[in-house]
Amino acid sequence: MPQPLNSKDASLFRQVVRHYENKQHKKGIKTAEQILKKNPNHGDTLAMKALIMSNMGQQEEAFVLAKEALKNDMKSHICWHVYGLLYRADKNYEEAIKAYRFALRIEPDSQPIQRDLALLQMQMRDYQGYIQSRKAMLQARPGFRQNWTALAIAHHLSGDLEEAEKVLNTYEETLKIPPPTSDMEHSEAVLYKNVIMAEAGKVEQALEHLEKVGHRISDVLAVMEMKADYLLRLDRKAEAEAAYIALLDRNPENSLYYDALVRAKGIPSDDHKAKKAVYDSWIEKFPRGDAARRIPLEFLEGDDFKQAADAYLQRMLKKGVPSLFANIKSLYSNPAKRDTVQELVEGYVATTPQSNGSAEGQSGADNTEFLSSSYYFLAQHYNYHLSRDLSKAMENVDKALELSPKAVEYQLTKARIYKHYGNLEKAAEEMEKARLLDEKDRHINSKAAKYQLRNNENDKALDNMSKFTRNETVGGAMGDLHEMQCVWYLTEDGEAYLRQKKLGLALKRFHAVYNIFDTWQEDQFDFHSFSLRKGMIRAYVDMVRWEDRLREHPFYTRMAVSAIKTYLLLHDQPDLAHGPLPSAVADNDEERKKAVKKAKKEQQRLEKIEAEKREARKAASTKSVDGEVKKEDSDPLGNQLAQTQDPLKDATKFLTHLLELSPKSIEAQCLGFEVYLRRGKHALALKCLTAAHAIDASNPTLHVQILRFRKALDSLSEPLAPQVAEVVNTEFEALLPKGQNLEEWNNTFLSTHKESVPHQQAGLTSRQLLKPDSKPQCEQDLIATLDSKDITIDTALAGLELLSEWGSNHAAKSAYVEKASSKWPEATVFRLD
């Protein structure tokens, strides 16, 4: 029912809208209230007031008001539109779309409503709906190029390449004369059409098109790259060669261009000589470049390699390039090359005289730089996992530091050597020394903080970070790190808390990273309209596609893995919700209760401190100018997160994205199994096992999980539903046949993977699961794995954790620790807690 206002109030209403558009919230509210005094049930005014309140951060009150508005005027498109906007602000996009649709039904020609609907459909990837909206918008205003482009994008993303191309063509045909080259919107749209052609597999046609229009397109580099790629795909070798030469002339530091050039020249991959000649010609052209010198080291072998490596290494060492080793180490997957490099650089330090300010004068200084660079190189070489000899690494880094005591990189490497020794305290200390050598450099500052976190020194690390953060931000340095989306730090901080069993704080950080990813996903929203205005639609389409797989990024994977592990721990040991507990108390009920009580008390104490800090801040700060309420975090320690009723359900939130976007990560699949098995979802657990099996059938973690799944099926508290049981039994048969003798199966696994410690650990874990009375022998065998020459400190630490998992007694653990400590005397990570 339309609710007419008298002319004075109607003019006031227009003012409300204007105030809203100009973000003059307080004035808007005041004016709205003026209308409502006389017309308390006026729907549109109530709706506008709600919208303004929502923009001021009063979301809950706004919703109440918007509902009242609707109740008063169900037939108002304004009320429905506002209702949709509130849902949109709440990120409830499904409901928002529904509300917009209602509004549009009442007012079918409203451009703003149609537009808001379209934007949400795009955000939700409702391509069919988006196509419909875009068609309507195009029909309403066919004179705008944007509307044509948008419809093409809608078709393209929905997978209908042909229709997309057709729409772009239809618009182009309306152009009587080609727009000037300065018209970037046109230039981009033309290139976009070309991309669509190529994506449809019409490479030849795309090339033809590009040759006709490419010379007018402003993104010169893109045209060159596309043309070169098309030519190579069409096997038009001579032209492709010319095209890649042109690209290399612009950018000789791109190995992809060289790869393509070699292919275009038709050089067989084993013709090293011909390949080398190509690269040599580019060295001549760009003597200061790196790629043309460096790439041949990848394919050259034997003496050719030695000669080329010698020239490369000497040149870089003489220049004192600190990144030399970082640039070389990828060659080490080839042991012969690794040994050659070692031999060469050892040769340099053996034959270069240490200058002593003798008669040579000038060259003496050069020698020092060459020598210290070489020692530095060797330090990194012997510190690298494929060529590790830590005592040699330490020797060399000390020599390098003796020659250049102020070199930050050298000191940094010293810290890294200690890390590999398994001495995290010393590593953090040495990195702190490196930081002090250049206090204005944030990179070394970041490293120092990271090493402190690895050593579980959260407060010290934050103190270091605070030297570069904006500490006036709400929440201080930590607040700034959140605001600036410093994912690496939040993840490391959380992992340090997880190691200390401070699960609340750990979860707090992981959720923060999770929320940052949500923000990044939300970030795309504005670009749905922005990019159409700017016309840079290829980049926009690339962004849309990237957003669809945003959480495939290793930053997400790593955080999610840690978060799920935290929740699993919380599920298995619910007492940890109250804070860290000494692990020894687990067996003794009386002591355990005492420890939990103590932990709770400590938790309350910390909470109280935080609450007091909060109050103090509240008292000190005045509200912001616009009446906006800054929300204070009511759970800075994450205690509410840790005290969840259902940790496994919370873990699933992290797991779902992980399994969807990183299905090829075996770690993700194994964690999925752990969550689903505990939730009693056997079919899903098996799905993870099957996926893991397809990735690496002999993975040690998988081996134990297969056995645990068998045991779980054998001891179900209630039988599986018949359909589930049938699927599970059939599929599991492929991983572990029912008739299989389990001990035999495990023994085969152990003997097949004799040389690998992780596999031995898995086999022994399985054995003591199968035969609990074999535990003492398994413990002995596990301790014996420490004799393996290939075992790393990390693997050995995993072994120590296994003993806890097995419920082994103190004697077994201390025997393990003793042996590990004598094998790695510098390591401090082997501890009984």
Add this chain to the structure above:
Amino acid sequence: MVDILPLSSYPSYIDLLPSIQTCNITNLPENYFLKYYLYHALTWPQLSFVAVVRPKNGYSKYTTTTENGAGSAAEQYPKVVGYVLAKMEEEPTDGVPHGHITSISVMRTHRRLGIAERLMRMSQRAMAECHRAQYVSLHVRVSNKAALHLYRDTLGFQVDSVESKYYADGEDAYAMRMDLSGMFINWAEIERKDRERAEKDEKDADEGDEVGELGKKEEKESTEKMVKVKVGRGLGVGDLVEKNEAQASSS
């Protein structure tokens, strides 16, 4: 081995933005939301570049031609060791279209390989070619000797002014700039030739029908035209560009 790649070209490396953001916040005190990086990448996609360590199995994730590379997607994200984030000045106070370097950095572990220089050159060229930037400007800490050396001595920037307390910690900045007009593409010439060709095609279509003065004017330039058209058409954009640069450097 480090590759210099355009951030949003063909293929797009826009999925490296989170890693670029990390590179920035690890190295520099001036940090930004991811959205600000997106804003650059979607407004001036041609101007930003990234330096990455070439992955062991190549860039299989990014190429459509090769089949799926081994390993999980995560293993295929190359390590970012440097980037340049650049833009066009949106409302230039001097009214002259010009570019601006928003942020550039190279990881300490990968310095002195010439990465920053290459990143800068790529960005500058794109500013001139695509956006017809007359010059590029940037700010640098007065204490940053290495960067100053790169901009002034290697690339040819000049100090425009000193901006007092430009940085949040109170340090002054040199405002520097460098002329880019030498890298311009002669778009007017390209358009003129296209026009001539179109007119010629039309003329060929309806033979003999002279159009008075216009036709005569065309004739005067026709010898020159014939040669030039051949160069432009036969060799494609790349060669046109090279030619243009050669002209620029000789002048």
